[in-house]
Amino acid sequence: MARIAAFFALFCILTGKGLAAPLTSFSLEFVHFLGGQSGSWNHSDPATEHYDRQCLDQLNVFASGLENDEMWASNFYDSWGKVPAGLLFGNVYELGNFDQCRRARHSHHYGTTSISGQHCTLMVDASVLQLPIGPIWYGVCIPGVCRPQLVGQLANEFFKTREMRVLNDPEMFCYRDEEKKFSTLAIVTIVLFSCYGFVLLSATIIDLVYKWTHNVAPSNILRFSAYRNVLKIFETTSKSASKTGTMDCVNGIRALSMLWIIVNHVHDATYGLPTVNGVMRTEYGNSYFGVLFHRLGGKAVDIFLMLSGMLVTMKILRELDRDRKLNMVQLYLHRILRIVPAFAAMILFVVAFTGHFGEGILFKAVYQEGIEPCRTSWWKALLFFQNYVHYSEMCFPHTWYLSVDMQLYILSPLILIPLWKLGRRFSTVIILLALLSMSCVFTTFMVNEYRLNKAAPVGDGQMPNKTYFPTHTRMSVWLFGVLFGYFLHRTRSRSIKLSKMTQLIGWTLAAAIIIATSYSLKQVYTGDYTTIPLVADAFYESLHRSFWAFLVMWIVFTCINGYGGLVNDFLSWTFWQPLAKLSYTMYLIHIWIQALVVVMLLKAPVYFSVMGVFTSICGLVGISAAAAVVWSVAFEYPFFGLERLFVRKRD
Structure with a gap:
């Protein structure tokens, strides 16, 4: 009945008998309104009066040409968006024909001034229609001489008579010859x-x-x-025997985690794209399949953090056993030369050249949010503390992980030297630090009443800034990785025997973690949040990352001790070795490639399909891997060599 009532309301509106003026005649009425402003618009700013006068005169010429059925004016108007089909199916996007508008040209008969097409997208508040839809996106084609601010003012004057208004800043959504x-x-x-x-x-x-x-x-x-x-x-190197110091399975884990991150980010972009069948996209996003592929991808970052803690622990403990001291210069130089050159080169390249790659409906908005901050915040990114300051100005937001990882790496000697000296006695301190980190997340959720369900109130809107980006809320998995690395270091020369019952219990618990995490993930993100207590969200957010880290630790432990079976064979497959080597540069550049190709150059709404999502994933993986080869060859591997040269000279 609700759908029938909504359809009837829409029918009444479209036939002029509903809550607002007829939407079907919106475009023509807007053109005539714009054409009639030449003699009546009040110019409040003398600095822009000349340009505004030109704009209004050309709008008048456009309206007159359309009324007289002149082909050039019809071409302009033909590129406008009209009332979208399928409003009740989630299609609130009628962006018109972007390229047709941008190519439109006309020289009117009484002057030499050429009228060029400027495409603007207006997000119109449609709440007056009382329909279950968001703002309607309209694409309009107006003369290029018109300032976007004036376009917004004129549009608001027009829609005010219909009890509607423009919600967006046209400056970010207008494209003209520049x-x-x-x-x-x-x-x-x-x-x-x-x-x-x-x-x-x-x-x-x-x-x-x-x-x-x-x-x-x-x-x-x-x-x-x-x-x-x-x-x-x-x-590639062939699979090594167990307990040889080479952990082949880690290559597979790193490679798959990187692919998982790409899956997660493709889903993020998919849910933000203008889509003609939004209902189908929402249904997929609320399904188990959609939630698992999207939300579980966030665990890949925690896997990298756990592996980072494990590997740095094993490396430093080996050095301490060998030299009885730690070469701090070598330790930090290794990390700087491993991370900074490729990161700095990416910032420089993207900031310098992205603006020259083209244009699209969302180009300016995405550039302003994701790339423009790098012009002023690049140094915060390269000093690795941007996860604590000016979150809205973060240079490449996905690189928050690099800040967390670097901060923990810098602090690692403060934890690992006492661990080496005191052994198990200091492990209690590490466990307490991990529990303190988890309790910070729990307390922050409870105090601020944060919910993971998007339908729930957002509170102060600072949940990512307080629980997702900060190092002190993410370090628990790294600390557990440190303890795991210490355990592997102490048992590196011993053969650990596991009974079949122990193996069965271990794999059963691993499966239980996967099932419990997946089920609870679906409930807290898409269930009825009014029936789920706040404490459930707090417990989930504070615990699930660590449990997932325990799962990966078990897999690594069984693989290196000869109990991994088919899991070890799969993760140790030599196919993963090149991808594992490229994981860092793929992580760096895949977001920029995705933002540019999938989002920034978009000129029309897309049709959502599950097959389309996974086609995009495959395409992004392929392009990112190819680009990562170039980036690694140019900005990563050469600096590995320089590090060894510097250390030799110092020694």
Whole structure:
């Protein structure tokens, strides 16, 4: 009955008998309204009066041309959005024809001024229609001389008579002919990248010449050889025996975690794209399948944090056992050269050139939110503390993880040196720190009444800033990884025997974690939050990351001790080794590729389908992997070599 009533209300509205003026005639009425403002609009700003006068005059010419059935005016109007079909099915997007509008041109008969098309998207509040829909997105094509602010003012004057209003800032959604010159930053970047590219090319040629003459090039040349570094990326080693110090299964875990992150981010983008069948997208998002593929992807970051704690612990403890001291310079230099060059190069490239890649409905909005902050916050990102300051100005928001990981890496000697000296006695302190981190999340949820369900009230809107980005709320899995790394280090030379009953219990608990996490995930994110107590959300958010880390620890433990079976065979497959080596650069650049190709260049609504989502995932994985090869060869592997050179000279 509710759907029938909604349909009847929509029918009445569209036939002019409902709550607002007829939507079907909206476009023509808006054109005539704009054309009639030439003599009546009040110019409040003398600085823009000249341009506004030109705009209103050209709007008048456009309206007159359309009334006289002139082809050029019809072409302009043809590119406008009309009333979208399927409003009740979630299609609130009628963006018109973006390219048709941007190519539209006309020189009117009484002057030499050319009228060029400017495409603007207006998000119109449709609450007056009393329908279960959000704002309606209309695309309009107006003369390029018109300021977006004036477009918004005129649109609001028009919609005010219909008890509607424009919700967005047209400045972020208008596209006209604008000369795009290379900025000083872009020119400097071109010079720097060209010089560095010449170094890589020269080193590669020298390496190949030496190889052709059956000689070996100097090591300083080989470090920058693209040919040699590509071979390193795709070089694989056969599966090693258990307890040899090589954990082959970690390659598979790293590679799959990176793919999982991409799956998660593709779903994030899918839910934010203009879609003609929004109802189907919502149904998928609320299904078990949709929730698991989307929300479980967030656990991949916690897997990386756990692995980071495990690996840094094993590395530092080996050094302490060998040298009885820790080389702090080498420790931190290794991390800086591992992380910073590729990250800094990405910031420089993206900020300098993204604006020249094209235009689309969401181009300016996404650029303003995700890339523009890097112009002022790049140093916070490269100093790795942006997860604690000015969250709205975070340079590439997905790199919050790098800040967390670097901060924990810097602090690791404060934990690992006492652990090495005191052994199990200090492990209690680490456990207490992990529990304190988890309790911070729990307390923050309870005090601020945060809920994970999107339908619930958002409270102060600071949930990610208080519980997702900060290091002190994410460090529990890293600390558990430290304890696990300590355990693996202490048992590295011992053969650990597990009875079949112990294995059965372990794998049963692992399966229970997967089932419990998946079920509770579906409930807290899509269930009726009014029937789910607040404490359930608080417990879930504070516990699920650590339980997932325990699951991965069990898998690693069984694999390296010879009890992994088919799981170990799969994770130790040599296919994963190149992807594992590319995981860092893929993590860095996949978001920019996705934002540019999938979102920023979008010019029309998309049709949602599950197959389409996974096609996008496959495409993004392929493109990101290819780009990551280039980025690793250029900005990651050469600096590994420089690190070893520096350490040798110091020694």
